[in-house]
Amino acid sequence: MRPSKRDELVQEALKVFYQNGFTATGMDMLVKKTGISKTSMYKHFRTKDDLILAVLRLRDEQLRNWFFRRVEELASSPLGQLLAVFDVLEEWFQQPDFQGCMFIKASSEFQCVDDPIYNQCTEHKKLMFNSVLKIVRELETDSGKLSPEIAEKLTRQLFLLKEGAIVLKHMRVSGSAGLEAKEAAVSLLQANGIRNV
């Protein structure tokens, strides 16, 4: 198999776009930073937007896999995993190269509703949401599982905390946004009658 230039390009482009922004990063800068020739880039991707889409696909895979693998490493019960979500969030924030959520940032630069880049960003968030929802559905109350409606509502509320934490951490408004979100999450779980929280 090929550990090809293409993958190498996408990986490096991810770093540059993440740190420098999408519009602000020119293809010539990518040539300089990756050492890959422009001809070669355009053989793999027809346009810059196509490259960005590939970068976002990689990031989606990377982040979701890493995130929920860590969650599973930290806890096995549904309740434990749900709380671990916020611990992993904080882990992410503490990484030295943390610069916010790539998808929030990309959707800030490509806001048009029918832009494929914008839509890929929303798709990522929906996938993250569904992964959290899956955990919430397994939670135990004193009277068994949550109703589907309550589970969805609770997940939406927890998701608000998560996204807010990402933004406020990136904007340096809050130093420990992950932990604050976790505390708030505990309150929300208790308010919904979750056992043993």
Added chain:
Amino acid sequence: MRPSKRDELVQEALKVFYQNGFTATGMDMLVKKTGISKTSMYKHFRTKDDLILAVLRLRDEQLRNWFFRRVEELASSPLGQLLAVFDVLEEWFQQPDFQGCMFIKASSEFQCVDDPIYNQCTEHKKLMFNSVLKIVRELETDSGKLSPEIAEKLTRQLFLLKEGAIVLKHMRVSGSAGLEAKEAAVSLLQANGIRNV
């Protein structure tokens, strides 16, 4: 006094930057959209970044004034105002030209910690935070006001909900993010022993 071209420029530039992004909007596009000559622009602002800073200053003033005036119109008690924060948030989301938070987006494009634009964005968030904090400090529990530490912690949690709602609304992940945030806020207030919520 002059209702001058300068103000006109900043107001129009705000709209264009908001809908189209900062880096993606060139000065020539601003000429086209505002009808103001480039010479004139550069007589008022030395650089594009200076113009952006002026735009953000205007936006900060506009948004904060509007937001908390609406909050005061909707309720007079501290508890009522705090809940009204999320109603006003939802009002904002329902405006047809809503395109997310200008400061979150600007800080996505200008991420460098020592960039004046980035710093003005964080400043706006801190001002918003302090305004909410001021309300929280007036809340009544069964045993009087909240301790300063609890008040700050609660405000941070509510702020997470607010920022999360902005992002998820902008990314069309949640259709009624303001109301969801409000429900979550109620739970957090109850969890902190606030009276009559």
Added chain:
DNA sequence: AACTAAGTGTACCGATCAGTAAGTATTGAT
């Protein structure tokens, strides 16, 4: 009438933008 402040249009600067063309070097499989 003379002066000033604030605005305009046009043309330009060098740099960079996304993307292409043409020709050459490197590589691995057969």
Added chain:
DNA sequence: ATCAATACTTACTGATCGGTACACTTAGTT
């Protein structure tokens, strides 16, 4: 050894970038 795929270098396109130079108009003040 040959062949084809892949990547390379260099140079280029036309458009646009942020920003400037210069000559002109307009309006208000004195």
